[in-house]
Amino acid sequence: MTSDKPFAPLSARLIKRLAGLALLCILAGSIIHALLLYQQEKRHFTQTIQQLAELHVPLLQVALWDIEIEALSRQVEQIALLPDIAAVELRATTGLDVRAGNFASLIRPDASLRIPPPDGGAFDLAELHVYYQHQRLTQAIVAAAGLRLFELSLFTLLICLVIFHYLRRELVVPLGRMAGYVGALVPEKHPPALAPLHPQRPWRDEIDQVAEGFDTLRESIGHYAARHEQALHTLEQERDSLDRRVAERTEELAFVSGYQEWLSQSMLSFMHIGHADYPDTLQRLLGELAGYLKLDACALFERHGQQSWTTRLVWFGSEDWPWLERTHRQLGLPGQPQEPGWTLQSSEADPGVILVRYHSQQRGFTCAVRSAERQALPPARLSLLEDAGQWLFSLLQRWEHALDLERARQELLVLSHRDHLTGLANRRHFDERRADEVRRALRNQQPVGLLMIDVDYFKNFNDLYGHGHGDDCLVALADQLKRRFKRAAELPARLGGEEFSVLLPGYSREQALAAAENLREAVFGLGIAHNGSPLRVVTVSVGCVWWDGSSSDEGVTRLISRLMNAADSALYQAKGQGRNQVCAQALEAPGAEDEPGTEVEQRDC
Structure with a gap:
């Protein structure tokens, strides 16, 4: 940082100060010398006055006492001729005044001497006033001071030159070099x-x-x-x-x-899929997870209780089934986790393989992955992998729950469609299937047959043998129905009590009659004892109705109602004609049943 102050060289300031100091010294020396010279002249004047008192005052005393005026004048003039005295004045008590010398510019005397009488009287004879030669003193002082000033000036000058030379060599030049060195510094x-600031020397x-x-x-x-x-x-x-x-x-x-x-x-996607879509969705998620975490193989294993490990899902970037077998064998080796909870393990056999494992007494889960670089995953990826393993485990549990729910739903569906005693379709399922088959028949113009079956004298059977045997009788009849009507489209059902029905899609009139007759004979052939029946065995009456599937403008509901009414009518006819027989009807055209005597086109009993 450069200062705004002006630069003043040290040498110039030293010269100025040395010159000033020399002048002060010269002036002080001159003044002292002048003072000394003045003191010397003053002492010399005092000595002169003493000499006057010793030499001339006695002479003046005699001359005054003798009143010798001329002698007084000569004495005074002799005193005035002394080099240090400018003028002399003798003042007698008698009024005599004798002067000698130059009294110009003299004001008062520099010394006065008393002249006593020779006899030692009380009154002085006169008083001698002496005036000093100040001009000579001044000239002497000026001359001596000038000489001294010259001598001191010369001496001081020599001393200053010597000092300046020494200071310049020992101080100014080194400091100048330092200043140059400092000025050459670059930020x-x-x-x-x-x-080096000066030559080598033995001191510092x-x-x-x-x-x-x-x-x-x-x-x-x-x-x-x-x-x-x-x-x-x-x-x-x-x-x-x-x-x-x-x-x-x-x-x-x-x-x-x-x-x-x-x-x-992904979690949202699992909220809208069915149990059947879980395998493909989980497989896709394993591939996406591998892409995120840079993996080339993923596998999910699980076991229940102490059972062996099973492979649930596998994803490969490129197929490596030996790796899957090694990993599966490793899961069954001793030294596996025993404490409940989650663990993260590295495989010693396969570099870059990580096992995310869950262990409990009820089940175990392992998510095995392999890094695409065959190196250990960074900590952040391991944390995500552990979270992903727990998430996949929850998805497997969700899948199992979905399967359990589906099985329960199927069971409930079966229970809702089956008769609990006989295992046949119940009335609800029969009504649903009946409507579907009639729609299909209308669409494809195919025939449909319908059997209505009723156990003869079944109330008497229950009264004689009890309801337990009555249930056994119904089960035996249901077994015959299951054995004889087991094609996919055929549907035997228990409508209620001892009343049964069989739906026969695609049956012709002859086929429907033959099926009904074979069923009647099979039940009779069972030989179930029934003392309340004229024939002493359990028999059934069957009403058979048939529709040829011809095109009709009437609705499905109307057509079904006509089929059921015709089947009931044929069944009542069979019962009215003595039971243990089959009566059949062909369904008439719409509106024909409204005319009396035209409901049954043909009856066979």
Whole structure:
């Protein structure tokens, strides 16, 4: 950072200060010398006054006492001729005033001497006033001060030159080199070594310490710069690493987000499929899971209790059945998990194979997968794999529940369609099938036969033998119906009590009559004892009706009603004519039964 202050060279400032100091020294020396000279002149004047008091005052005393005016004047003039005295004035008490010398610019005397009487009287004879030669003193002081000033100036100049030369060599030049070194420094660049500031010497001074400080500072700056570069390099590496980790984390979050979205869609898809679609859907999900987790093989195994392991589903990127066999054998080896719960295992035999396992006393589950790279999966993928294993296990359980529900539904359907005693179709199922077969017959114009069967004197049978034997009798009759009418379209049914019916799609009139007659003979041939019947055995009466399947404009319901009415009519005819016989009718055209005597086209009993 450059300062805004002006640059003042040290050498110029040293010269100025040395010159000022020299002037002060010269001035102080001159003043002191002038003061000393003044003191010396003052002492000399004092000595002169003492000499006057010792030499001239006695002479003046005698001359005054003798009143010798001329002698006084000569004495005063002699005193005035002394080099240090400018003027002399003698003032007698008698009023005599004798002067000698130059009194110009003299104000007051510099010294006064009393002249006492020779006899030691109380009153002085006169007073001698002496005026000092100040001009001579001033000239002497000026001359001496000038000489001293010249001498001091010359001496001070020599001393200053010597000092300046020494300071310039020992201080200014090294500092100038330092200044040049500092000025040549470049920011963000390692400084070079400082050149020697002066020749080699056997001692060290402050400049050497400063130079050593510069070297130490340079080395410190070098170390700092190296550490700074290292820190910047480390920071760049951390930045790159952070960018890489952020990218990896972003990719991982995107992967997890996609995986969760796929998982949600897959779970939704299972809400709308039937039990039959589970295998294909699970197979497809295994393939999609393998694509997400980069797997090339997936297999689901399960067992119940202590049974052996069974393979439920398998998916291969490329078929590898030996791997499946190895994995299946590994599941049965000793040392498998015994504690209930989920575990995650790596296969020692196959690199890259992970087993997601669930164990309990009731069942076990294993999801075995193999990495496409044959390497261990990263922790995040392992966590997803463990979650996927638990999810697949829940799907298998859901599949089993769906199968159980379907079996229960089929059982309920069978129960809802079957008579609980005889196992034949019940009235509800018979009505449904009857409507379907009639629609099919109308559509294809095929014939339909219908038998109505009733056990003769069955109330008497129950009264004589009890309802238990009555039920056995009905079961025996049902067995005959099952044995004789077992084609897909034929439907024997118990309509209620001792009344039965058989639907015969595609039967002609002769075939329907023959079937009815064969049934009657078979029941008679059973020889079930019935003392309440004239024939002493259980018999049945059969009413047979037949429709040729010709086109009709009447509805299905109307046609069914006519078939049932005709069959009931034939059955009542058989009972009215003595029972143990078959009576048949052919269904007339619509509206014919409304005319009296035209309901039965033909009766055979």
